[in-house]
Amino acid sequence: MSAPVISVSGLGKRYFLSHQRRADTLRDSLARRFRRLLGQAAPGGGDTEEFWALRDVSFDVHQGDVVGIIGRNGAGKSTLLKILSRITEPTTGTVRLRGRIASLLEVGTGFHPELSGRENIYLNGAILGMSRAEIARKFDEIVAFAEVERFLDTQVKHYSSGMYVRLAFAVAAHLEPEILIVDEVLAVGDAAFQKKCLGKMQAVSRTEGRTVLFVSHNLPSIRELCRSAVLLAGGRVQAAGPCPRVLEIYQHGLAHSVATSVPPPPAELLDRAYATGLLVENLAGHACSDFPVGTPWRARVRFHVSRAQRRFGVALGLRSADGTAVQTVWHPPADLAPGDYEVIFTQDRVVLEAGTYTVIIGLSEDDRNLQQFDAARIDCSGENAVGYYPGTAGLGLVLNSMATSLQRL
């Protein structure tokens, strides 16, 4: 195999966190220097704290690879991209890059609201590293992709946010670097446009042989787009390799690390009613948060009522990893006397597609919200699915919720 296009070895990035004050001011700096002159240590040695956003990160990427970079918030993904895009320097280690690199850390970097769409295409193109001739050559293609022909000479500040995003992505999509770095930009725009963007990224990598690094929280699009993946956790590489295996490890980690959590009741609810606990379990009664697609499960929500409640309601919601509200279920409102209660929600009628979901619990009295919080994360996995499960990309979130019949005519 040829030499890797990106070769990262022993990469580390250290930041100094300064507590309590964010922006450094001249006065602090002078005061510190003055104290040092007098031979005194800075007050409260723990004033600044070392923090390694990345530590010992090494991996290689080959020509034409599409690599997903995944990890939870704060895992170091953005720092890694910033170093690869040369925005900031590493503290230790080296990166070797072979080829022209372009990075897209944000859609529409440098767009100016007072300029027209046409002018912004040129400006943004130049900022992303295209030459004037290159932009002129691709201009029509960009405009067609963004579907903004009619508004080309309108100031961008009058654009709808959808148009703005389309135009911005269109410019970026027509970059021709050998290495493209993309951060979470597909999380914008409507579904149809997102699909178009994914298609474009696929085309860029498959037919044109470019190398793409892609960061996203949207696991389905990572699964669809990437052949391999790097999983970061706490600034280190936790796993790297073929995409499905790394995703598996990631989702496993998500499901196991996050137990159910019920926040302490806010003071104003102490003498009214508040949630005290949540259990997610399979129908055999074992606590569990990882279910094969199609297996029933249930959630038991416990709460305490301090003062008689009128029309007291408990609701459970499920949200998918990309933020879509998937399901909302509520127990019919009831008048409750003081005491401890439990509501059981059983998922046995709806089959959800494989993925990670957040369980949201809400309490209400007389249609007014009392409490609402993210209470747990559950993971539906495609392995050991109950019944027939095709497991291909692009399935709906809700599976088999309609009756079907087959007959010979």
Add this chain to the structure above:
Amino acid sequence: MEKPAPPELVLAAGRASRHYWADLWRYRELLGFLAWRDIKVRYKQTVLGVLWALIQPAITLAVFTFIFGKLAGMPAGNVPYPLLVLCGLLPWQLFSAAFTNASGSLVANTHLISKVYFPRLIVPLSSIAVALIDFLVVFILLGGMCAWWQFVPDWRVLFLPLFILLTLVIALGTGLWLTALTVQYRDFRFVVPFLLQVGLFLSPVGFSSTNLPSWRALYSFNPMVGAIDGFRWCLLRGEPALDPVNLGVSLAMAGLLLLSGLWYFRRTERTFADII
């Protein structure tokens, strides 16, 4: 496609400077685009538009002529007093606009600096272009006044570009210091208008520097003295005469400012994205 064997780029601590000047050249189109953006946006949604570039110097000119020419009765040699003032005002306005723009440029472009790589020097450089446009507009005022007094500059006007360059070098040198310092210490945002105010009093804008003959060499440590004297020498037919020692002091100061400004900017540049 275009380049058969892409060069290898190595990123490591302290290596950023390797390709800096080559990159600066490679990104020259971006410099043009950023300048073009600033110029384009400058007078949007204003009624008088570019006239604003004329109004301010015209009023300053009237005030200075009245105070220094009429009230203080300072001598102007063989030239009409307003012309003397305008020839001082031209470089001063250029300097103050370029310096102000450059000083605020990095913080104003935070969104670019934290999201895209390019040699950061492009930001203050491009911000100076807007000042040049306003400067050219004021030249129209000068043309009008020369026609009014039927005053025609001689061959010395050919040297004017050198003194425009000198003014820009001073503005860039000071601007680089201030913009890099402002990234870390926002205090310096308050220093800029103050410096300009003091600088205006310390520069021979409303009067000729020949009014203080014994101090002139010391005075020239303010490099703008050299620039303003140079402008007058070019535009007012060699009056006042240029003193090589004084001019040398001003040139040396300007050079020192630029080199030290570049040094400080380059030294702090690699951390801009982390602290801005």
